[in-house]
Amino acid sequence: DGGITQSPKYLFRKEGQNVTLSCEQNLNHDAMYWYRQDPGQGLRLIYYSQIVNDFQKGDIAEGYSVSREKKESFPLTVTSAQKNPTAFYLCASSPLAGGTTDTQYFGPGTRLTVL
């Protein structure tokens, strides 16, 4: 899991609540990503950021929001608009934004459960 930390490890949310997942990296990476993992579906990209104060929607951004105020931090908010938020959420980072050969490195994940 390298220098990427995610918290909390487990998170429980009541319906109608917004929750924020933390992702911090000390690798001095430019780019950061949020993925959602569901059983049997692999990983799907929610949002990505190539530089501070800029981020772009991925394939499944509806119901989620992000911010990138600092290079090392990329928090994800799961809003009440996300209809099926129960999943395992993975944060990743890579050294150079847009670098074609850059490997993405992943954090340990946060498991979100809606009660």
Place this chain on the structure above:
Amino acid sequence: AQSVAQPEDQVNVAEGNPLTVKCTYSVSGNPYLFWYVQYPNRGLQFLLKYITGDNLVKGSYGFEAEFNKSQTSFHLKKPSALVSDSALYFCAVRPLSGGYNKLIFGAGTRLAVHP
């Protein structure tokens, strides 16, 4: 549509035997190819990647992968499996188009190595 296929949901291997986890892709051009491993309730760990050059790529923990351009495949291999290799394995493809470090993941293959 760009996609990655891992045709086997699960692969069962006896300890000490060789293992193969299959991956094929449907992406235009010459994409970059990656393998990751995930242990239960953990993030993804990078194993190896193919960018260019020798079709046989060596990675972490004794794993290697063979790139076959004509068959658009990137199968993961290990000469002698260990019980500790039991985990979920993901193949990922980085298309050359897109403008950012986009990864397309397969659905994953669960490897079970029996003593």
